Amino acid sequence: MIRVLIADDESMVRAGVRAILETDPGIGVVAEAGDGREAVEAVLAHRPDVVLLDIRMPRMDGLEAAAELRRAAPEVRTVVLTTFDEEEYVARALEEGAAGFLLKASDPRELTVGVRAVADGAAYLSPRIAQGVIARLREGGMGRERRARDRLDGLTAREREVLALVGEGLTNQEIAGRLHVSEGTVKAHVSAILLELEVGNRVRAAILAHEAGLTRG
Template sequence: MIRVLLADDEAMIRAGVRSILATDPEIDVVAEAEDGRQAIDLAAEHRPDVVLLDIRMPRLDGLAAAAELARAQPEVKVVVLTTFDEDEFVARALGDGARGFLLKAADPRELLIGVRAVADGAAYLSPRIAQRVIAGMRGGQAARRNAARDRVATLTAREREVLALVGAGLSNQDIARRLFLAEGTVKAHVSTILQRLSANNRVQAAITAYEAGLVDD
């Protein structure tokens, strides 16, 4: 069962998201919060697998809450669910440790796919956001590409294989099956990869994989 904490200051939005999540028998909304501060307190109390955070909330906004959760409860996986898709918000959310970025205007099935993917250890971006991230990388300077390749060069051949699959959006379980490894071994590889790349999370590692050319478009 995937335990979810839902944080949004609008009761109607919470009700709608809760209804969508309820269509999946493997997802259980264990708590709801009206602001970012309450979300942090409830996360400490209920220990959810995934926290869905809106950006614009009173007391503490979703981006600040995501950063605090990443520091205080790194085992909790944060997904930003918002109407705002500005690049600044996306960059800040991912930089502060969010595992996913979803748009409220998207197909409801995307919410279920995103929650399941993040709970399973993968990263997930709304396709519209992912396209912009990839486009931004394509238009970036050669220096960024070269820097990514230099960082990737510090990895072993097996670690590069794992990184490429992280970049392709696979979970640890999927990577283990693909490479015929134990899931615990994959987790150890991912931990080492994040450390060597100086990446805060799988999303940043995936971006490095794209920049270094490890992932086909």
């Protein structure tokens, strides 16, 4: 069972998100919070697998909460769930260690897909967000690609393979199946990649894979 905590200052939004998530028998909502500070306290009390954070909340916004949770509970996977898709918000969410970014206006099925992907160790961006990120990467041109490729020099051939698959959005389990290795081996490779590239999470590693031209998209 994937244990989820929902943080949003609107009770009707929390109820709607809970209703969507609980259509999946493998997902359970263990707690709710109405502001960022309450969200941090609830995460520390309940230790969910995934926390869904709205951006604009009283006392502490979702991005500040994500930053605090990265320090206080790094094992908990954070997903920003918001109505705002401005570039600044996306960039800050990734910098604060968010493993996913979902829009409230998206297809409800995206919510369960995203939660499952993040809980399984993958990164997940709403398709609309992902398209914008990839478009900005393409605008960067060859200079960006060259710099990204230079950063990959310290990776082994196998780590490059794993990074490419991370860039395609595969989970650890899917990568293990593709490369015919154990899931534990994939986790070890991913940890080594994040350390070598000095990126804080899989989303930023995936972006670097796109910049370096490792992915098919």
